[in-house]
Amino acid sequence: MAEITYYTKEGLEKLKEELHKLKTVDRQAISKAIAEAKDKGDLSENAEYDAAKEAQGLHEAKIAKMSAALANARLIDESKLDLSKVLALSIVKIKNQNNGATMTYQLVPETEANIATGKISIKSPIAQGLLGKSVGDSAEIQVPAGKMIFEILEISR
Numbered sequence: 001m002a003e004i005t006y007y008t009k010e011g012l013e014k015l016k017e018e019l020h021k022l023k024t025v026d027r028q029a030i031s032k033a034i035a036e037a038k039d040k041g042d043l044s045e046n047a048e049y050d051a052a053k054e055a056q057g058l059h060e061a062k063i064a065k066m067s068a069a070l071a072n073a074r075l076i077d078e079s080k081l082d083l084s085k086v087l088a089l090s091i092v093k094i095k096n097q098n099n100g101a102t103m104t105y106q107l108v109p110e111t112e113a114n115i116a117t118g119k120i121s122i123k124s125p126i127a128q129g130l131l132g133k134s135v136g137d138s139a140e141i142q143v144p145a146g147k148m149i150f151e152i153l154e155i156s157r
Helices: 009-038 047-071 125-130
Strands: 005-007 073-075 091-096 102-108 119-121 138-143 146-156
Touching: 005 009, 009 047, 009 073, 047 073, 102 125, 119 125, 125 138, 125 146
Parallel strands: 005 073, 102 119
Antiparallel strands: 091 102, 091 146, 138 146
16 A cells, blocks of 8 residues: 655645656657667667667656655645644754754655755654654754754744
């Protein structure tokens, strides 16, 4: 059974757009490359044709994987989320008790994670340690660098 994945409205739209591009623009480009390779003669010794066919197989596998992800995608209704606790889509301001640094992260589905924009995966060790906590709570989290203690300063959407 496929795993259900939760998306924000923005993330779900991005997935749909990418799948559409793969099925239309990219699929046509690969078909064109195969046709051009066929025109070059003997297919049994045509490395270009073999490479194009392999690219087509990988492309179709990617389409199948994304189609399955879309079929099992669920939209998160942000209006029904509790603001008193850290949940998926929460924007959490935390303070590292070890060095005093403050950071703000949004906990998002794995597919939307981007540390450069402050979005961390809900499955990351930090997010897992923060889930269910409230403002003022401390979370002791084991990360690759060792054990860290974070105080939750603020929770928003």
